[in-house]
Each structure stands twice: as C-alpha cells, then as structure tokens.
Amino acid sequence: xxxxLRSFQGxxxxxxxxxxxxxxxxxxxxxxxxxxxxxxxxxxxxxxxxxAKAPAKAAAKKxxxxxxxxxxxxxxxxxxxxxxxxxxIPSKVVKKFNKVAKIMEEKKSVKAxxxxxxSKKLKPNAYYVKPIAGKTEGTQLxxxxxxxxxxxxxxxxxxxxxxxxxxxxxxxxxxxxxxVCIVLxxxxxxxxxxxxxxxxxxxxLITGPHKVNSCPMRRVNQIYLIATSLKIDISWFGIPKHxxxxxxxxxxxxxxxxxxxxxxxxxxxxxxxxxxRKKDQAVVDGNVISAIRxxxxxxxxxxxxxxxxxxxxxxxxxxxxx
Amino acid sequence: MAKKVFRxxxxxxxxxxxxxxxYKGRLAAIVDIIDGSRGLIDGPCTRVPRQALRFADxxxxxxxxxxxxxxxxxxxxxxxxxxEITKQFAKSRWSQNLKKxxxxxxxxxxxxxxxxxxxxxxxxxxRNLFNQMKKSSLKTQRKALLKKRxxxxxxxxxxxxxxx
Numbered sequence: 001x002x003x004x005l006r007s008f009q010g011x012x013x014x015x016x017x018x019x020x021x022x023x024x025x026x027x028x029x030x031x032x033x034x035x036x037x038x039x040x041x042x043x044x045x046x047x048x049x050x051x052a053k054a055p056a057k058a059a060a061k062k063x064x065x066x067x068x069x070x071x072x073x074x075x076x077x078x079x080x081x082x083x084x085x086x087x088x089i090p091s092k093v094v095k096k097f098n099k100v101a102k103i104m105e106e107k108k109s110v111k112a113x114x115x116x117x118x119s120k121k122l123k124p125n126a127y128y129v130k131p132i133a134g135k136t137e138g139t140q141l142x143x144x145x146x147x148x149x150x151x152x153x154x155x156x157x158x159x160x161x162x163x164x165x166x167x168x169x170x171x172x173x174x175x176x177x178x179x180v181c182i183v184l185x186x187x188x189x190x191x192x193x194x195x196x197x198x199x200x201x202x203x204x205l206i207t208g209p210h211k212v213n214s215c216p217m218r219r220v221n222q223i224y225l226i227a228t229s230l231k232i233d234i235s236w237f238g239i240p241k242h243x244x245x246x247x248x249x250x251x252x253x254x255x256x257x258x259x260x261x262x263x264x265x266x267x268x269x270x271x272x273x274x275x276x277r278k279k280d281q282a283v284v285d286g287n288v289i290s291a292i293r294x295x296x297x298x299x300x301x302x303x304x305x306x307x308x309x310x311x312x313x314x315x316x317x318x319x320x321x322x
Numbered sequence: 323m324a325k326k327v328f329r330x331x332x333x334x335x336x337x338x339x340x341x342x343x344x345y346k347g348r349l350a351a352i353v354d355i356i357d358g359s360r361g362l363i364d365g366p367c368t369r370v371p372r373q374a375l376r377f378a379d380x381x382x383x384x385x386x387x388x389x390x391x392x393x394x395x396x397x398x399x400x401x402x403x404x405x406e407i408t409k410q411f412a413k414s415r416w417s418q419n420l421k422k423x424x425x426x427x428x429x430x431x432x433x434x435x436x437x438x439x440x441x442x443x444x445x446x447x448x449r450n451l452f453n454q455m456k457k458s459s460l461k462t463q464r465k466a467l468l469k470k471r472x473x474x475x476x477x478x479x480x481x482x483x484x485x486x
Contacts, residue, residue: 180432230432297436304435322431 077101099129100141171198174227178234178291180301181206182309182322185224188215190308194232194288195225201245209285212305216273216281219248228322230304232295237287240280332377335387337407338363339416342379345370347420349383349411351402354392362392366399367408385410 127141179195191213196205204222208215292301336352350365364372387401411417
C-alpha cells in the first residue's frame with residue numbers, strides 16, 4: 001500500500017517539476033520571438049538579461065514558498081497532536097505518537113497522523129509500534145484495539161418495552177378539585193356544581209351539592225364542563241375510595257324469560273338511588289358544604305351554586321371570562 | 323343664521339379617538355386632510371406616529387387644537403399640552419365609560435353574580451324608600467283632600483238645613 005502511495009507521490013513531484021519548468025521555457029522563448037520581430041533597435045543584451053532573470057526568479061521563489069508551506073516535521077507533529085487533543089496532552093501519548101509519526105514519515109505515506117486505510121481514518125494513537133517477531137530488524141504497527149474474533153451474522157433484535165395501558169386519563173388543567181363548574185349538557189345543564197376529582201376512566205366526578213342545587217354526585221365528561229375561576233378548598237377531606245367508575249355503573253335488569261308473560265308488558269323501572277348512594281351523598285355533601293362555610297363569602301357562594309347559568313342579551317360565550 | 327347641524331367637524335386640529343387598527347383606543351389630532359375619506363393624524367403625546375387614517379376609523383371628540391395645517395410635531399405637542407387634552411379626556415364621561423367597559427370585560431362569572439346580587443339589594447332599598455315616600459305623600463294628599471271636602475261640605479249642609 002505504502003509503495004503505491006509513494007509511487008503516486010513521486011508522480012506528483014514529477015508533475016510539479018514540469019509545471020515549474022514550463023514558465024522558464026516560456027521566458028526563454030518569448031524574448032527570442034520579440035528579438036526576431038524587432039530586429040532594428042533591440043539590443044542583444046536585453047533578451048539575454050530577461051533570460052537570466054526569469055529562471056532565477058522562478059528558482060528563488062520556489063524554495064521560499066516551499067519553506068513557508070512546509071514547516072518542519074516536528075512542528076507538523078505538534079500541530080496534528082493539538083488538533084486531536086485540545087486539552088493537555090499526556091507525555092505518553094506524545095512519545096507514542098512521535099514514534100508512529102516518524103515511521104510514517106520514513107515510509108513517505110500521506111501526511112503523518114492521517115493515514116488513510118480504506119475509508120477509515122486512523123488516529124495516531126490507535127496503533128503502537130512493535131518489533132517484528134522473529135526478526136532482529138524492523139518494526140510493525142499493531143492496533144491498540146484488537147479486532148473482534150467473532151462477528152455476528154445477524155444483528156440482535158432490540159427488545160422493545162411493553163406497551164403500558166394508560167391507567168388515568170388527564171383532565172384539563174383548569175379542572176382541579178374544588179373548582180366550581182358550569183354543566184353544559186344532560187339533566188343538570190346550566191347548574192353550577194363543584195368538581196370533586198377526575199376518575200381514571202376519563203370522566204369527572206361532580207356534586208351539586210345535592211342539598212344546594214339538587215345535583216347529586218355524578219360523572220360528567222370534561223367537555224361538558226366549564227371551569228369557573230371560583231375554587232373551594234376541599235383538599236382537607238377525602239372522597240370515599242369506593243366512589244369510582246364501577247360505583248356509577250348502570251345495573252342491568254335481568255332479562256325476562258320467554259315463557260314468562262309478555263315482553264312488552266313489562267314497564268321500565270324508574271331509577272331510585274340506593275341507600276348506599278344516599279349515604280355517600282350525605283357524607284360528601286356535608287364535607288363540601290362545611291368547606292364552603294369556612295369561606296367569608298359563604299352566603300354568596302351558596303347563592304351562586306344555587307342559581308343557574310344562562311346566556312343573556314349581549315353575552316357572547318367566546319368573550320366571557322368564567 | 324341657520325342652526326348648526328353638525329357640532330363636531332373634521333378639521334385641522336380636531337382631536338380624534340382612533341377606533342380601529344393598531345392604535346385603537348388612542349387619541350390623536352388631525353394635522354391635514356388628504357381627501358374625502360382620509361386624513362393625516364399625529365399623536366405625539368399618545369405615541370401615535372404621523373400617518374394617514376380613514377375617517378371611518380376614528381371618532382371625533384369635542385376638542386380642537388389651535389394648530390396650522392401640517393403642523394410639526396414639536397408645536398403640535400406644545401398645543402396638546404397647553405390644552406391639556408389627555409387630562410381633559412381622562413375626566414370625560416367617554417373615557418370613564420371605556421374604563422367601565424374594560425372592567426366589565428374582566429369580570430368573572432362569580433363576580434358578575436355578586437354584582438347582580440348587589441344591584442338587587444340596592445334596588446330593593448331604593449324601591450322600599452320610594453314606596454314609603456309615596457305612601458306618606460299619598461297620606462298627606464288624602465288628608466288634605468278630606469279637609470277640603472269637609473270644608474266645602476259643611477257650608478252645604480248648613481245651607482240645606484237652612485232651606486229646610
């Protein structure tokens with residue numbers, strides 16, 4: 001590999017020489033032509049002088065430029081080191097690098113420190129120098145990191161984390177426990193009620209309280225609630241744990257058997273709250289009401305909860321501030 | 323002389339209330355009239371840059387500055403400050419109503435309810451007082467009427483008695 005590189009560089013050198021020579025040739029030819037064109041007055045000395053100057057200049061320029069372009073090898077090494085290690089360079093690394101670099105320079109590879117090996121770019125400290133085993137002379141470059149002995153034929157599949165079901169759906173940030181809301185749909189639409197908590201199923205638990213505006217504990221979709229800026233502090237009491245989504249589930253009436261009378265005769269039974277519900281209602285309402293009683297403007301709040309919300313003349317819901 | 327039909331005119335120096343666009347709600351003065359529908363306005367004291375504005379986008383106020391056509395900003399500012407336009411306008415019913423409107427816009431639902439209740443109670447007091455006054459005045463009226471009637475009846479009875 002190095003051999004081929006060297007040969008390539010040699011070619012470049014030849015090319016360079018050729019380019020340098022060309023202007024010199026041109027310089028010699030041009031004055032000669034000029035002399036032939038104007039033979040009358042032109043002195044024979046002038047073209048000779050120009051001849052002598054042009055190559056001299058070219059000669060003078062070339063080494064000077066080369067000197068400016070090509071710093072000493074040690075300087076180069078330093079420069080390369082600086083590029084790779086921006087912080088302080090450990091002395092061990094410097095030594096190792098210098099060793100490698102020297103060898104590379106001797107072998108006349110591409111610039112030291114930037115050995116191109118296929119498409120990989122090798123850093124100088126990726127290799128270290130070692131005497132060739134079984135020989136008294138010569139050294140060899142050995143990679144610091146050994147290449148792996150085994151390559152997997154197929155890539156391992158990454159294990160993906162199992163999908164976790166969202167246990168609790170989020171409720172709008174304006175709906176916090178104790179917020180007074182306006183119900184927009186259903187049997188109790190227009191009523192101002194107290195938001196108790198968001199249930200895991202995504203519905204909101206509210207209460208009138210029932211004593212104030214005859215709205216019992218209920219589940220409402222949050223899209224049918226408008227949160228007002230009034231908030232009642234209900235943080236000091238807890239809502240019974242058994243009041244959850246299952247608690248509010250509808251009870252299915254047992255299907256009538258085929259033989260038993262006419263299907264159409266059976267009337268729909270009216271909903272009647274169970275004793276358990278009444279009990280829970282009383283407990284929660286008592287707490288909410290006592291929470292309101294703690295406020296200095298309790299009379300107003302009770303009145304507010306007791307009256308219905310309605311849009312009047314000149315009230316535009318998009319402009320209102322709740 | 324004929325009666326004045328228009329009290330406020332679009333004229334040079336007329337202070338206007340901008341009702342549309344970026345400078346909505348600010349005062350400025352008409353400096354020049356461009357054509358039938360637009361004027362050049364400037365409000366150095368209200369941070370309104372000199373610009374053309376449609377007359378449809380402004381309301382005319384009662385104030386007129388004594389300035390020349392195309393008056394420069396410095397003298398305009400002087401005239402404005404001398405006439406104390408900003409102070410005068412702040413005192414006016416107009417600006418107070420604007421403030422009231424803003425306050426009303428900011429009111430929350432609960433606030434509105436409270437205001438409604440306050441209004442109710444105020445109206446109750448006023449109504450009661452009014453009714454009391456009405457009652458008492460009616461009483462006095464009735465008494466006066468009775469007195470009058472008695473006064474006029476007595477002589478009639480006497481006359482009748484005499485006739486008999």
